[in-house]
């Protein structure tokens with residue numbers, strides 16, 4: 385991919401990151417939601433709990449998850465791996481990247497992740 389394309393993608397991703405950061409900042413101004421969801425959770429099960437909690441919250445979750453994805457896509461631009469699947473290394477079809485510039489997985493891996501979500505870490 386020519387670097388001029390990457391510049392355009394980067395600008396697009398950075399604009400999206402701005403919007404998501406505002407969104408997340410707005411949401412953190414209403415602590416009731418996060419606090420209520422946080423009670424009664426053991427810290428030990430961190431990752432899985434956090435992921436399911438984000439999914440439960442919905443709006444807040446999607447803003448934060450979206451932000452994480454945008455930042456990962458920007459990191460991949462820096463690494464020079466943009467356009468390659470984060471999971472299997474396959475090339476992500478340009479049409480998919482056009483539709484979803486923050487996509488970091490090929491179609492197969494994205495589908496597999498949705499099936500197996502939330503991810504387990506040990």
Ligand SMILES: [Zn+2]
Pocket residue numbers: 469470471472473474489490491492493494
């Ligand atoms: Zn893949």
